[in-house]
Amino acid sequence: MKKLTVLFLLLLLCAAGSFAQDRGDGLMKQAKSALEAKEYVKARYNFLQSYNAYATAKKYAEATEAGVNVAKLYHRENYYKEAFDMLNKVDMVVGQGELESGRQMPELHYQTAKERMNMYVKLKNPAKSKEYLNRMEEFAKNSKGSLDDDLLYSQANYYYTFGQNALGDAAINRLIETYQKGKDYEKADECYKQLIATATRTNNARLVARTYERYNHWTDSIRALTAKDELHAMKAKYDDSLKTIEEKDHSIAVKTGIIVTLGILLGVLAAALVFGFIVLMRYIALNRKLKKNIMVANEHNSLKTEFIRNISAQMEPTLSTLDQKLPAVKALRAFSSHIQQLSDLESSLSEHYEMQDNNVLAFCEKVVDDAKAQMNPDVNMVVNAPKMSARFNPEEVEAVLHHLLVNASLNTPSGGKITLEFKKRGAHTLQFIVTDTGCGIDEEHREKLFKPFSEVRDLTKGDALGLPICSLKATKMNGSLTLDRDYTHGARFILEIHDK
Incomplete structure (x- = not known):
């Protein structure tokens, strides 16, 4: 009875977890739709309900995303206490998940630390902003490189906001350099635009001016690089076209030679076919003869085997009438047995x-x-x-x-x-x-x-x-x-x- 009760409770918990996750997915979808429609209160409410559902289902990544969105919408309306409380709840849930799973989740702590830094940046608190930027660096280090680009972006935001333009330039240069190495110019362009949008949203005039200046300079550089790449591409196409023309000229000359050669070979081939046909017919005749010889040999072998068996069988009655103790009789019996065994082995x-x-x-x-x-x-x-x-x-x-x-x-x-x-x-x-x-x-x-x-x-x-x-x-x-x-x-x- 106890086993049935425990099994029932386990099934009930599994069903509850599955229901909670499905509910969280639905609420997350509604929250994102409301956010796109700029219905911020409704979006915040749905994100909060989605967070609760995901936390119940122990879906820590989804719960963190929902919780951070709740905090963003709180601090958008200057409800900083509620925003910080929300982030504390998220960290507690993630910490509980780390204890239960036995593995660290630095990527999730990174998200809450980033949101705290953004709030302190908005509050113009450099010390607290730097504290959480340092935490972000630790979490990014433990995530084995998956957060490096986002960290550089956040560092640039912090340094520009608090007037450390040289450090901000260094961070943004490293980020842009990463994109340029992969020739991902669209990603670099998007990075600058996001930085300008963030500065505008946080009323950071200094960051807007600095980023816009660098964006213009970068845009000019990229135009030159793009033009250079296009020139190289066109030159490569031109070289390929010349090479193709040269190859076709050579191909025409080769084909002409091939046609002449084929004409000669055609005559040789006709003679070879006649000769080959004669050889083939001779081969077929020899092959038939060989098959016939093999068939005859197999028949002879079968007859030999049958003959040996008959000899052994015919010897048996005669041997039975002789004195079995005589060495000669024993030898003949052994010889008869060995002949029979040898014959059976050869036939199989x-x-x-x-x-x-x-x-x-x-x-x-x-x-x-x-x-x-x-x-x-x-x-x-x-x-x-x-x-x-x-x-x-x-x-x-x-x-x-x-x-x-x-x-x-x-x-x-x-x-x-x-x-x-x-x-x-x-x-x-x-x-x-x-x-x-x-x-x-x-x-x-x-x-x-x-x-x-x-x-x-x-x-x-x-x-x-x-x-x-x-x-x-x-x-x-x-x-x-x-x-x-x-x-x-x-x-x-x-x-x-x-x-x-």
């Missing part, structure tokens, strides 16, 4: 195995533990793999590594060492490396390692199909199985996998 090379994330260290340790039962116990086994995750097919990688480890054990004497390593070679490339300190592989046998049926063998001593099968599995993992030819202290096989 384009179908890659699925990958998944695996713990590399745990995987390598498991592979070694599973292989130890078929390995020489007197051979030292070393696992060198990091604690990391990698993407590969665990079943097929384990099958390849198991074969490599058992083979390495058969060719490594007691006291020797077999190492299983893992290395990350790139963002999507990884390697499993099996290294032994055995007798190594003769140069004459290296070329045949991964080729099935490359020599006649005694099947009881192995059919030599293990490495070709492992090589095909590596291909289906988007990788390869290779022998490191540079390693001379035994044998080293590298299973490289690309996980993408």
Whole structure:
């Protein structure tokens, strides 16, 4: 029940805040319309009501704008006490907002300080005016440059009002210089006009005279600058026109040469087209022949696969009648199984195995533990793999590594060492490396390692199909199985996998 009550109150507060903001927006619009119509009392009333609504909705920027407008309209009619009280209320609301939000709002305090300075300027109080001008400088500094132009304008107003013309000139020069750098002459002109209007409104004859004098001087300068800019623009257009004419003359000469060249090329092209057509027809004929050869090769490959499967199937009944304990029978059964596996892999090379994330260290340790039962116990086994995750097919990688480890054990004497390593070679490339300190592989046998049926063998001593099968599995993992030819202290096989 308490939770429902709290939720209801929160919804009520949100609705009230939204209503207050909408009401503030409407009153602000009415106040500005009344101000334009010079209905000052009505405008002041609506600004005040708008301020209250925004303060309730905690819209501090809008509340400050409305409150400062109320103060302006109060002091317009010489209600200074009411104007100062209004600005104090605005500062209190902004201060409360700073406490609640945990951030300073110098731009809002700047507006209230500026209005206080304007009132003290009107009251001819230089000390108080300077005090609030200094505060404005602090607030402008904390606003990170967003109020710099307005501050210069206010400084000029203050200095001219109290007879400090040199400082006033310096402030207005800095402001005008900013506009001139950006060639924003309209903004500079507007600045002078606003300064004259402010001086007229506050009955500051000294500021009117000083500003008007500088405005006339600036206007003459701008006319000269504008004329100079226009002259440069016209000269640039003239230069561009000359350049365009020159380019067109050159273009005509070039086009004439191109037309002559094209006429020659047209004849050459006609001959080339005839020759190209002959070559194309020959290419099409060769391509058709090649496709036919590929189709025949695929058919032969399918027939070979089916033939091998039939042989394996036909051998099974005969093998079943023989003594299963005989080495020759065991060898024939293994050979039949390997042939079938080799055939299946060759016919499905384009179908890659699925990958998944695996713990590399745990995987390598498991592979070694599973292989130890078929390995020489007197051979030292070393696992060198990091604690990391990698993407590969665990079943097929384990099958390849198991074969490599058992083979390495058969060719490594007691006291020797077999190492299983893992290395990350790139963002999507990884390697499993099996290294032994055995007798190594003769140069004459290296070329045949991964080729099935490359020599006649005694099947009881192995059919030599293990490495070709492992090589095909590596291909289906988007990788390869290779022998490191540079390693001379035994044998080293590298299973490289690309996980993408």
